[in-house]
Amino acid sequence: MAPNSADSVIVLDFETTGLSPNMGDRAIEIGAVKLVNGEVVDTFQQLMNPGFRVSGFIESYTGISNRMLSTAASCSEVMDDFADFIQGSQLVAHNASFDKRFLDAELDFIGRDYTGKFACSMLIARRLIQDAPTHKLGDLVRFKNIDNDGTFHRALADSEMTARLWLLMIDELQSDHGIQQPSFQLMQKISKTAKGSIPKLLMSNRG
Template identity: 55%
Template sequence: MQRKLADTLVVLDFETTGLSPEHGDRTIEIGAVLLENGTIADRFQRLMNPGFRISRFIEGYTGITNEMLKGEPRCEEVMADFSEFIAGHNIVAHNASFDRRFLDAELKRLNQAYEGECCCSLLLSRRIYQEAPNHKLQTLVSYAALPQTGRFHRAQADAEMTASLWMSMIDRIRRQYGLSTIFFDQLSELSKIDRLYAHRYLSGLAEE
C-alpha cells in the first residue's frame, strides 16, 4: 500500500450536545477542510438538528442556539454527505479521541464505518511544541502566531485553525530536521511515543 503524505488529509471538528455518544449525545455541527500538499483545497461545514433541544450550556459554549438548529437537516443526512467527503483520506482532529467517537457513532447509525487512519494534533503538539504553556487549541494558535479564523468552539473555525497548527508542526519538523517528505504514519507514530524521545525519533527519520 502506498504511504500517504502528512500534508494531504482531512482536518475535522465536531460540535456536539455533550461529551458521550454512548449516552445519547449527538453532533450539531461539523467543520472540515481538505488539505492537499498543505493547502486548503475544499471545505465542508454544516449545522445539523440532533432531534432534541440542546442545553443552555452548549448554546453558550458554542454560540449555536436551538433557534439556529430548528430548520437544519438531521444528523443522518449530513453525515451521509460527510462520509463521502472523507472517503479515501486520513483524518486529523484536536483531541481526536473525542471527535472519532462521535464520527464512529454517527456513521454506525448509517451502517457505515470510517476505514482510514486518524491522528491527534493535540498529542502531536505535546511532542513538537513541548515548551508551550498548555496544548489547548486556543493556546497553541496564539503561541505559534497562527491566524485566528473565527470563534473558537465553532467547528469550521476550529478545523481551519487545527489545519494551520498541523502544518506549522510539519514545517517545524522540516526546518529542524531537514525532512522534505513527511508521511502521515510517521507523525501518527510520533504522537504516541514518550515526548522525551521525540527528538531521537525525528533525528532517526532524518538519518534514514
C-alpha cells in the first residue's frame, strides 16, 4: 500500500459503550475498510465483549444488544487481530479524534501499537463541502447522494460510508481543482487549514 497516496488507506469506525475511555468506556465493535488505489481490497468487522453490560441507550443507538455481545470475543482478542490488520497503513475516520482515543486505549491495554497517522474526514468535509447542512456522516452521505443502505451506527456500515465520502472528496480535488493524485499528507493539511485559506492551498497544489 503506497504510504503517501490518499486513496490507499484504512477507513475505520468504532462503536463504543460511551464517549471516553478515560471514564472506563470500551469498544464494542470495530469495522474497517482497506482501500488500495481507490478500491476496497479487504474489510474487518468484529463485535467485542467489553466485560460489562451496555446501557439501553447504547443498545438502541447502535442496534448492538447485550445478548449479541455475550458471545463475542474479548476486546483484547479482537484488537490484537485489528492491530495486525492496520499495520503499515494510514488511517481515516469521521471525527477521527474519537476513534483515535479508543484505538489508542484499546491497543494500550494489550501492549500493541500502530505506525499510521490519522486524517479526519469530518474536518476535511467542513473545508471542502462547506455548503452541506451539517457535517455529520449521514447528512453528508445524503447531501452528496452517496450510495448507502440506510444503516448507520454500525461500525462496518459507517466505515464503508466514510470510505465512499473520502473517495468522493479525492475525486473532486482531481476534477474540480486539478490536483492529480492527492496525497494523504495533503488531506491532513486540508483538515488543519482555516476555511478561508483553502482556495490558496488547493491552487498551490494543482498539477
